[in-house]
Amino acid sequence: MTIRIKKDKTSHGLLRRVEKMADVGLSGCFQCKKCDSGCPVSNLTESPPSEIIRRLHLGAGNELLTSDLVWMCVSCETCFARCPMEIDIPSVIDALRILAVEQRTPAPEGNVPLFNRAFLKTVEIFGRTYDLGMIGAHKIGTKTYMKDADKFPAMLKKRKIALLPPRGADRKMAKRVFDSVKRNKEDQK
Amino acid sequence: MKYAYYPGCASESTARDQHASCVAVARSLGIDLAEIEGWICCGTTPAHQTDRVLAASLPAANLVRAQKMGLDIVVTCAACYSRLKMANHEVVHHPKVREHVKEVIGQDYDGAVRVRHFVEVLLEDVEVGRIRNALKHSLNGLMVACYYGCLLVRPPEVNQFDDPENPTSLDRLVTAMGGESLDWPHKVECCGGALSLTRTDVVVKLSDAVLTMARAAGADCVAVACPMCQINLDLRQSDIKKETGRDHNLPIIYITQLLGLCLGISADKLGLKKLMVSPESILRRLT
Numbered sequence: 001m002t003i004r005i006k007k008d009k010t011s012h013g014l015l016r017r018v019e020k021m022a023d024v025g026l027s028g029c030f031q032c033k034k035c036d037s038g039c040p041v042s043n044l045t046e047s048p049p050s051e052i053i054r055r056l057h058l059g060a061g062n063e064l065l066t067s068d069l070v071w072m073c074v075s076c077e078t079c080f081a082r083c084p085m086e087i088d089i090p091s092v093i094d095a096l097r098i099l100a101v102e103q104r105t106p107a108p109e110g111n112v113p114l115f116n117r118a119f120l121k122t123v124e125i126f127g128r129t130y131d132l133g134m135i136g137a138h139k140i141g142t143k144t145y146m147k148d149a150d151k152f153p154a155m156l157k158k159r160k161i162a163l164l165p166p167r168g169a170d171r172k173m174a175k176r177v178f179d180s181v182k183r184n185k186e187d188q189k
Numbered sequence: 190m191k192y193a194y195y196p197g198c199a200s201e202s203t204a205r206d207q208h209a210s211c212v213a214v215a216r217s218l219g220i221d222l223a224e225i226e227g228w229i230c231c232g233t234t235p236a237h238q239t240d241r242v243l244a245a246s247l248p249a250a251n252l253v254r255a256q257k258m259g260l261d262i263v264v265t266c267a268a269c270y271s272r273l274k275m276a277n278h279e280v281v282h283h284p285k286v287r288e289h290v291k292e293v294i295g296q297d298y299d300g301a302v303r304v305r306h307f308v309e310v311l312l313e314d315v316e317v318g319r320i321r322n323a324l325k326h327s328l329n330g331l332m333v334a335c336y337y338g339c340l341l342v343r344p345p346e347v348n349q350f351d352d353p354e355n356p357t358s359l360d361r362l363v364t365a366m367g368g369e370s371l372d373w374p375h376k377v378e379c380c381g382g383a384l385s386l387t388r389t390d391v392v393v394k395l396s397d398a399v400l401t402m403a404r405a406a407g408a409d410c411v412a413v414a415c416p417m418c419q420i421n422l423d424l425r426q427s428d429i430k431k432e433t434g435r436d437h438n439l440p441i442i443y444i445t446q447l448l449g450l451c452l453g454i455s456a457d458k459l460g461l462k463k464l465m466v467s468p469e470s471i472l473r474r475l476t
Contacts, residue, residue, distance in 0.1 A: 040395050044394070071388075074395075075237070080344050112384070115387045116238055120243075123230040123247070148389070151424060155424075160463050166201050169230075170227030173229055176293070176295065181242055185240070
């Protein structure tokens with residue numbers, strides 16, 4: 001397969017930036033594709049893990065941030081566990097996610113970035129996850145009101161999902177963690 | 190046997206049954222679980238997809254509390270397990286992350302608290318012999334596909350839980366309970382994990398592959414040790430049926446629920462009614 005990349009001004013330094021963020025060295029990858037063989041979504045994605053690495057090698061720029069694997073990857077860690085060069089590919093994907101959010105790339109199918117924000121917001125507020133809050137926020141943001149609607153009555157009846165927000169967490173500590181991580185990030189800029 | 194218990198967020202919502210069964214089994218086997226006061230979410234997948242320091246700090250805030258209690262930390266959720274272990278790994282191997290975490294949580298944390306999954310406590314501290322002696326019922330040859338998923342076993346150098354490709358921890362427990370643990374190839378394949386609500390299409394495909402294989406191996410049920418595996422494999426069976434026409438009708442039961450049943454704990458106390466696919470067929474086999 002021929003891999004074509006667009007080189008533009010964003011290409012410069014992306015490989016090094018990702019290597020630094022993920023704390024990995026990607027020069028060891030020799031394209032054995034063991035990662036692709038184990039990847040549970042490699043037959044659903046346009047660019048399996050080995051291709052993401054190859055594209056980085058070849059000098060791809062921000063176009064890489066819209067690869068569907070960036071948000072389809074399930075963080076199952078199989079690629080890393082099986083990589084003969086012990087490359088932490090899930091951390092590479094995490095780095096691409098962080099850059100994608102920074103660059104405000106268009107929302108991917110299912111809008112995982114919104115889900116992540118909604119999830120973490122409930123943790124910031126309550127100290128623990130509040131499923132209904134986060135599902136609600138994600139539904140509003142993605143306009144998928146009816147999705148899984150058939151399941152909620154049974155889940156609520158079985159008390160398989162909590163109705164009220166969690167109590168008992170050290171909310172001050174959670175708030176402190178989120179506030180100082182935000183401050184840290186701003187300082188770095 | 191006393192441990193600092195970290196129940197994790199699912200224990201208060203989608204995995205109340207796992208939490209209840211774990212607490213009941215612990216009581217029955219003389220394991221003392223002291224819940225960490227004020228514990229907060231480990232951040233799980235959304236945190237590590239968002240910020241490395243956040244992903245280390247949320248678990249660390251709980252780990253320092255366990256350290257003050259002077260106890261090993263015990264978790265029941267595979268995702269919490271993985272994130273707590275990863276936080277230890279981060280602060281031990283990356284002094285810069287440790288510095289950041291110190292600033293964020295206001296205390297230095299050295300990564301020394303031992304993080305254990307409840308299954309490890311059962312196998313290593315209680316031991317199979319003692320468990321066998323405490324059993325009141327047998328699974329009576331029930332064919333159980335033990336499913337480990339991802340985050341119990343991976344990444345192996347961080348988690349160091351059993352063999353990452355062919356783990357047998359749950360199988361050993363099932364065998365001790367008189368069940369037949371199946372040799373099947375999807376023990377550590379992914380069910381779709383955190384994409385359950387966002388990319389349900391992906392989760393349906395992956396969970397269907399796992400369940401199809403479990404059925405092909407002759408499973409009567411699938412035993413799990415992770416709230417996300419449980420809900421994906423259980424709740425998504427109706428979607429799989431809609432999408433593919435395959436009606437797996439396989440109960441997805443927590444290993445602690447199976448063990449609780451064999452220890453003579455009531456189905457109610459173990460939260461069995463919360464399972465979406467009825468575990469009635471399992472209850473009938475019990476002797």
